[in-house]
Amino acid sequence: MPVVFKTIGAPAVLTGAILLAATSASLAQGVLRIGMTASDIPLTTGQTDNGGEGMRFMGYTVYDGLINWDLTSAELASDLVPGLAESWTVDPADKTKWTFKLRPGVKFHDGSDFTADAVVWNLDKLLKSDAPQYDPRQSAQGKTRIPSVASYKAIDPMTVEIVTKAPDATLPYQIAWIMMSSPAQWEKLGKSWDEFAKHPSGTGPWKLTLFAPRERAEMVPNPAYWDKKRIPKLDKLVLVPLPEANARVAALRSGQVDWIEAPAPDAVASLKGAGFTIVTNAYPHNWTWHLSRVEGSPWNDIRVRKAVNLAIDRDGLKELLGGLAIPAKGFMPPNHQWFGHPTFDVKYDPEAAKKLLAEAGYSKAKPLKLKVAISASGSGQMQPLPMNEFVQQNLADVGVEVDYQVVEWNTLINIWRAGAKADISRGVSAINYSYFIQDPFTGFIRHLQCNLAPPNGTNWGYYCDPEMDKLFDQVRNTFDKDAQTKVLQKVHEKYVDDALFVMITHDVNPRAMSPKVKGFVQAQNWFQDFSTITIATAGR
């Protein structure tokens, strides 16, 4: 009898154990629901809109670039890694000629092969206005990202050649912006980008399964993803646009979403108290005053630039922001690989500031007066009003009178594009602007290269220093990665030592999440990887 019991019992127990294991494994994966700050689902066709947030949620999830960002580390500033291209080299004889060797065996979500023709097709989609697949909406987003590209062609099914207008070692950073959509899917859907938007197909780790404009997008893992380490562990990723900060917090607190982007700073303490996790990290963002260097600007005197930098109590500002900030020590966040060793110590020293101002000829009788344009809100601008009021008080303490011109965010963008000399700038000598500084071009070159003064670019202040231009040329002509990093450090040292900006603070990209969310690594990047995340069964 006992023997019979055993023979029946053993498989039953085993089956039970397997079932149990299977259930707990699937539960451990779960569904992650994210409340975004965007008011709509970012463009799903490949080249997304909604800036960094769009690329984060709809770019590097559904799609890949030839080159991707390494998003695996929270400790190190992230760098480029091979994506759909396994390697890329520049022709030693002609430094404008780049060869990209593509990754073999990669398939789009619709099952078609990723080839060199697909790369050319995607570049045409953005750059060739008479191509049938040319999409003005994606082009508007993507064209600006690859200003150096002159021409391109497929050499063989797995090799693409891209030629730049002039030698430019920053090309890989530009290429990392360009997402690859499936030509076969577009053909299949009647060559319509509107249809493609509903049924997109890329090569990325996530496949879009539901697209409800302004309400919801759902993605499931792509089990055939080429990078086995990045096959998502979750069952599903849900994106919900929640542009209103309080609505985001309410949705998180009631358990409607598990993760929200950018909780309002005044909600952080109560969220922590309620057991939610606040995740922050440094990332390439800065919050500065961009200075006008046109004739007659007070900022043309380095003593003034240094004095103002020394007059700001950045730790006090951090306190004002509930700790959600990194005080600036330079233009790049501290510990960034391009930080280098500047000699000018960006710190709070009001006495030194006063001394420098006196040397520059300012006094109580003849105080330094500054007119600065700021915005009341805006993407990346953090809390511009209270923060600028704080800075204004700091500067008043050393005898500098600041007069703010508060304008609406879109107007500030227009001022920034138009340049310090334009009428729209209303004679201000600085603008408070926050920057995306993730690559050499957006980080350094665009702000200060002589020939990028408006209308050719966004060197708002008309800064021009042949020495700096020489460094920028070196950056563009240094094709060895480590050597290029050294040049970029020199650039940054000059940024800081010449006090070319009023360097105030860096955002920490706060996000709040339920303790159920496990395995998230917040990379020091505007983009993030959702593949490693799981949802625990216990907890809220």
Add this chain to the structure above:
Amino acid sequence: MLLYILKRLVTVTPVAFGVSVVCFLLVHLAPGDPLSAVLPADATQQTIDEMRSAYGFDKPLPVQYAIWLWHVLHGDLGVSIATGRPVAQEVGRAVVNSLILASVATLIGFTFGTFFGFVAGYKRNSLLDRAASALSVFGVSVPHYWLGMVLVIVFSATLGWLPPTGAGPDGSGNWRPDIEHLRYIILPTVTMAVIPMGIIARTVRALVADILGQDFVEALRAKGMSEFGVFKHVVRNAAPTALAIMGLQLGYLLGGSILIETVFAWPGTGFLLNAAIFQRDLPLLQGSILVLAMFFVALNLIVDVMQTALDPRIERA
């Protein structure tokens, strides 16, 4: 009656035309470039110019208006700059969602409003009247987005009974009046209903009080009519004004709930308008304002006609 409707229709036409001009010009008065929110911040002037001419923003305003109006008259509200989707489709979907919200809120507001109004009007200066009046004053004066947040804090964040945002567990795509979807509608509609409730209650109270004081009521009572019979006469006399107010409130609720729809992330016209404003999405903004304004015009017309049907004195005047 038919003639009256025709006459009203004729007077509506210039109003509609005026509305379309205002809709078109208003959004052009707002600061900011319609393309700046769509293009990456460091887009080159060339890209900006290309987009500008692609959307026709480089043409003079009167020409832009003529082109727009021509398309609108053919039922084409244009294409959203931000999403590339047809505006008519976006607005259509949003209007349905707002209509759901507004009609439920109006139903709640009208039911409770008339109830409180009649009670207060009949029992003037009683404790019941005071309570009903206090409630309606509260309804009219409380900022509804604040009330919305308080309700969310209590019923969603603290008690966890009701969902705070969205139109349903999987969006509004398959909206149907089942328990799961109705749970999502409770908080926004209650928040929305307090204002019409307050306004209707106050109006009805004043009306009922006024009517009860009139000679004909005394005459009816003297004639020996039952109190219920008198009540029916009171209702009949109060109805035209109450209806007019309800019509206007429905109009307000359809378009004026930007704050509530934003607080609750309800995908209706208010949410759409909010997004369109922040993105400077001119075609979407113009299209949705136009549709909402036309709703007002149409509702006014319907209410006028209904009032005439209920009270023949209006037609004669």
